Amino acid sequence: MKIYCCETHVNHALDVFIAKEETFPILETIKKDEKLSTKCEYCDTPATYIVANG
Template identity: 45%
Template sequence: MIKCCEEHVELALDIIVDEYEVAPTIEKIEGNDLSTTCEYCQNTAVYVVSN
């Protein structure tokens, strides 16, 4: 599971596909998790990309 901002969502998708060789799922972060930061920068995470 990778939490990322809009800028890094494509990178997160590529990493999930490379590691797990399956189509990833993308979920928009809502509610209390909006304070979570992107795993690649310090921006606010908007999406959770997982397998």
């Protein structure tokens, strides 16, 4: 599972991930070249973080 999120929605993404996967995620910052096309899953802002399980 991967959730792309902005600075505003990072806490919500962490909560959703933990609720669905029942484990703690890895929080990574998106690379500059990926930021151009990747949007937050909760709004239209460019994503800053990837919340994932590896």
